[in-house]
Amino acid sequence: MTPTFLDALLRAPVPVITEVKLTDGTGADLLGARTVREVVDAYHDAGAACMSVVTGRWFGGSSQLLRDVAALTDVPLLQKDFLTRESQLRQAKELGASAVLLTATLLPVAVLKALIEHALRLGLTPFVEVRDEEEIDAVTHGPDCIIAVNNKDIRGRERDRGDLGRSLALLAAVTGSGTRCPVSASGIHTPDAAAHLVNSGYAGLLVGTALLRASSPRAWFAEFDRHRGTRPDPEIT
Numbered sequence: 001m002t003p004t005f006l007d008a009l010l011r012a013p014v015p016v017i018t019e020v021k022l023t024d025g026t027g028a029d030l031l032g033a034r035t036v037r038e039v040v041d042a043y044h045d046a047g048a049a050c051m052s053v054v055t056g057r058w059f060g061g062s063s064q065l066l067r068d069v070a071a072l073t074d075v076p077l078l079q080k081d082f083l084t085r086e087s088q089l090r091q092a093k094e095l096g097a098s099a100v101l102l103t104a105t106l107l108p109v110a111v112l113k114a115l116i117e118h119a120l121r122l123g124l125t126p127f128v129e130v131r132d133e134e135e136i137d138a139v140t141h142g143p144d145c146i147i148a149v150n151n152k153d154i155r156g157r158e159r160d161r162g163d164l165g166r167s168l169a170l171l172a173a174v175t176g177s178g179t180r181c182p183v184s185a186s187g188i189h190t191p192d193a194a195a196h197l198v199n200s201g202y203a204g205l206l207v208g209t210a211l212l213r214a215s216s217p218r219a220w221f222a223e224f225d226r227h228r229g230t231r232p233d234p235e236i237t
Contacts, residue, residue: 005050005076005099005125006146006181009204012049014221016194017078017183019052019208020069022060025152030212036065039212040072046217050098052078052206063095070096078127082106086118099125099146104135113140120144129185131166133173142178148206149174151187164193171201191220195227 009015020039021030031039043051053069055061066079076098083089083100084107092100102115112128116139119126126145130136131153139147149167167184174182184197185206194205214220 002074002098003076004123005078005127006144008050008076008098009146009183010181012204014047014049014225015198015204016048016211016221016224017050017052017185017204017206018043018046018048018211018217019054019080019206020065021052021054021080021208021212022065024209025058027060030209036068037072040069042217043211044073044075046221048075048217050076050078052080052208053097054080054208056081063091066092066095066097076125078125083115084111086115089115089119089122089124093122093124097124099127101127101129103129104138105129105131109138112138116141116145127183130170130174133170136170136173136177139177139179143180145179146181146183146204147174147177147179148183148185150185163187164197167197167202168200175201191224192227194224198228 020036023029053066055063055066070077077096078099079092079097080101082103089100100119102112104112116126120141127148128139128145129148129150131150139145149170151164151166164187181203183204183206184202186208188194188205188207189210197205211217211220
């Protein structure tokens with residue numbers, strides 16, 4: 001039986017969600033001369049247990065990208081897009097997603113609750129992205145959701161460098177929500193910063209641009225693993 005996205009991340013030897021994304025927030029190309037298959041193969045080689053696929057047009061994505069990645073891998077996939085309707089969740093399932101991004105900043109509390117419940121009925125893991133304690137308090141079904149602190153500002157189309165201090169400041173609130181899998185997402189540039197977040201208590205991380213720009217995702221994973229529990233805390237800004 002294929003594990004849920006949440007369970008795959010919790011069981012992962014290296015709890016990092018890798019990402020397939022065509023451009024960054026400024027529109028800069030992230031694939032270069034590589035094909036999507038080559039990116040997915042590199043993540044497989046690194047031992048990725050689950051992947052995110054950015055279908056949002058801000059990042060050059062499309063629904064077809066999710067379909068293409070689903071045809072290349074058996075690991076659980078997260079569709080990252082601004083999903084606001086139940087019909088979009090059904091489409092995500094049909095395209096091969098195992099989890100869906102729900103952005104609390106964009107959704108009224110009642111709508112967020114309804115989408116979480118609909119995702120769970122479809123067998124999808126709700127990946128609820130938050131930026132403050134009020135949004136964390138609005139998440140229902142905490143044990144069945146991944147709650148992810150976005151270190152970047154979606155209001156600025158995530159063109160900022162990111163603030164990992166936000167994840168550290170919100171960790172207690174995220175843990176208190178009942179989620180089994182608190183995640184720090186975006187703006188994670190180095191393996192040692194990633195290790196610090198996990199050592200601090202995060203069960204998983206979502207690393208996009210840094211891994212896409214790394215010469216070797218496998219080497220990035222190995223360095224991250226070396227830093228876990230063995231290195232003094234880096235300065236987080």
